[in-house]
Amino acid sequence: MGKPAFLPSQHDHQVCIRQALANAKVVCERNGTRLTAQRQQVLELIWQEHRPIGAYDLLEKMHELGHKAAPPTVYRALEFLQENALIHRIESLNAYTGCNHPEHPHASQFLVCQQCRRVAELECEAISEQLSRQAEAAGFACRQQTVEISGLCAECQRGEHG
Numbered sequence: 001m002g003k004p005a006f007l008p009s010q011h012d013h014q015v016c017i018r019q020a021l022a023n024a025k026v027v028c029e030r031n032g033t034r035l036t037a038q039r040q041q042v043l044e045l046i047w048q049e050h051r052p053i054g055a056y057d058l059l060e061k062m063h064e065l066g067h068k069a070a071p072p073t074v075y076r077a078l079e080f081l082q083e084n085a086l087i088h089r090i091e092s093l094n095a096y097t098g099c100n101h102p103e104h105p106h107a108s109q110f111l112v113c114q115q116c117r118r119v120a121e122l123e124c125e126a127i128s129e130q131l132s133r134q135a136e137a138a139g140f141a142c143r144q145q146t147v148e149i150s151g152l153c154a155e156c157q158r159g160e161h162g
């Protein structure tokens with residue numbers, strides 16, 4: 001926290017991608033899992049932008065790149081990436097986004113820009129704990145929290161994305 005959740009549109013995104021791949025290698029090594037070429041490919045495609053991408057679009061991009069991946073292959077790769085906490089599923093968009101900090105467990109809340117469709121992740125433990133406490137007080141056993149907030153990012157508020 002303290003850092004802006006959304007990076008400016010004009011940033012060196014290659015740095016983001018390189019960092020994401022480096023993180024993925026560390027996490028997989030620690031988990032004793034293998035980032036196969038295909039899994040890495042899917043992760044790279046997800047990291048092409050800070051906009052979540054759906055399974056169908058991923059499949060299409062794989063085909064454009066000349067990979068004859070069948071849908072189950074892509075779904076399995078997505079499952080693997082989720083299990084290793086390398087990506088998050090954005091339920092409201094039915095799409096996936098890369099995680100900035102897969103190397104440590106964290107609470108996630110997502111800001112979803114309705115205009116440019118970029119997504120930023122908040123990692124606010126206090127919100128997460130408060131929600132769990134309230135749910136428990138209501139006699140509810142939490143399994144998973146999904147907090148997605150839709151609105152406009154700062155750039156879209158300034159009209160910088162059309």
Ligand SMILES: [Zn+2]
Nearest residue numbers: 007012013016
């Ligand atoms: Zn970036």
Ligand SMILES: [Zn+2]
Nearest residue numbers: 099100101108
């Ligand atoms: Zn995350």
Ligand SMILES: [Zn+2]
Nearest residue numbers: 113116153156
């Ligand atoms: Zn926006």
